[in-house]
Amino acid sequence: MLRLRRSLLSHILSSPSASPISHLSRLISAAAPAVSSNPSFAAEDYLVSTCGLTRAQALKASAKISHLKSPANPDAVLSFLAGLGLSTTEAAALIAKDPQFLCARVERTLAPVVVELTALGLSHSEIARLASLSGRQFRCRPIVSRLQYYLRLFGTSHNLLRVMKFCNVLSYNLDRVVKPNLALLQGCGLAACDIAKLCISTPRLLAASPKRVQAIVACAQNIGVPRGSGMFRHALRAVASCREEEIAARVEYLRNTFRWTDAEVGMAISKFPPVLNKSKESLQLRSEFLISEAGLEPVHIAQRSVILGHSLEGRLRPRYYAMRFLKENGLLKRDSSYYTVFKESDMTFKKKFIHPHKEAAPHLEKDYDAACKGEVPTNFRFT
Incomplete structure (x- = not known):
């Protein structure tokens, strides 16, 4: 029965001609829980034998679904995930991360979410990827409005999924954290496209406290890159993950390695902020090559520090x-x-x-x- 439901759901999701309403009804019927003949439900064993979790994962996760009396709803959820296109391994990873996903209602939540995401233009493979990456947020209806917001920010679903691979931005508080941070970045003179690029490359900046973002902005200015300049986005990214003492140490290393004066090291950083993120080994090798072998003067390198990238x-x-x-x-x-x-x-x-x-x-x-x-x-x- 479980395999049959998975096959039906997969067929429904792959059909481009289904209207949202018919699509929704078919999703629901395909994953409708069957009446279990088993009066008892051993959560830990189910997580291992049916969901594919390890025994250690199942032991930890079983407490979250111990209230279930039957495998009917978990079976329906697994059918639903299989129909979306998640592999057994992907479904197991999702459930290990969020065991209560098995308690989600296909009819009330999961199927309507898929229909609404499809209406936003996401493909079935993108929705499956989103379910795998977002976990708990996928089983909450607000995911649709949040997704709309991030699609406008990042520009494409591809960019959003690229960010989601590293951090679940859908879990961030929009009103108290994300929107104030974006307002701060806009106030620095960054255009929408620059903000999108910055957030794609440094997505955790969105989750930082507004106070922390203000400190990052101040640090970027302190290394000699003014607000509104073409390099300011790169400066923000360069200092976002560094403490002040770390930046000071890196500046000192650059000064010594390239034989720069204070003015020259400041010039080099302002023209190419990512130089602050280069490893000591790579900087030492570039210094030896450019100065000792190619014969370039230190000031020449400082004036054209982009070559260090x-x-x-x-x-x-x-x-x-x-x-x-x-x-x-x-x-x-x-x-x-x-x-x-x-x-x-x-x-x-x-x-x-x-x-x-x-x-x-x-x-x-x-x-x-x-x-x-x-x-x-x-x-x-x-x-």
Whole structure:
């Protein structure tokens, strides 16, 4: 019977022609609880044998559903989840996280929620993913209005699900926390698209207390990035997870590693705030390469600190090798700054500096591609 209901529900959900009303009625009938012939209900055993939880998970979860007298409603919920497209493993993870999901009413709550989410434009696979990620919020009718709010914020259901993978924003208090935080960000001069990008990359910022968000804003300004500037969003993200003493320590490390003055380290951070989040090892390697090997002056790096965000092995070093080869073989008509060389897209770099020399250096593109993969071709070994 359970397998039959799952099959029916899956068929109904995959039918694009069903109207919301008929869809709702079919959802309900397909997952309608059958009358159990078992007068007793052993919750822990059911969670293991039917839901797929481990014994330890079931022991912990069983207390939340110990009031159930029959497997009828849990069976209906499992059928419903299977019809949405959740695998046995996904359903088990959901129930382990929220055992009371098994107590939700298909007719009163789950089926209507699915119909309303479908009306918002979510696909059945997206609804299944949302159910898996949101847990308890999915079995509460306010999920629909909250989802509408976040869809407007993030722009697409894809972005929302991407955020939900890391934190359940549907559990955040909209009126007391989320909306005040967004108002603070708007007051900093951030456009709606910038706020969306910031919240997608740093979703826990939405759940921080407004007082904490104010402190993050002040910290971003203190590192030299003014409100309203194009880098302010990046500055907020860079300092969002750091305490003041951590930022001070990172600033000091940058100053010493790149031999910068106070003014130069401030300039570097204001032009590329994510440099604060780079590991010490990666910064040390970039310093050694850019200063000791490529011969760039520290002030030059500070003025163009965005190059510190590029891959050392995948971009900086291969392009330096290619340019040095061209220079030493007299193939460059004019000298280009390494900043210009480093910032170009791979297609543009090849178009400007590789392809024009196909006849004079037919091996150059192959050598450059090999260098991008971490190899050092013979032609790029300079003495």
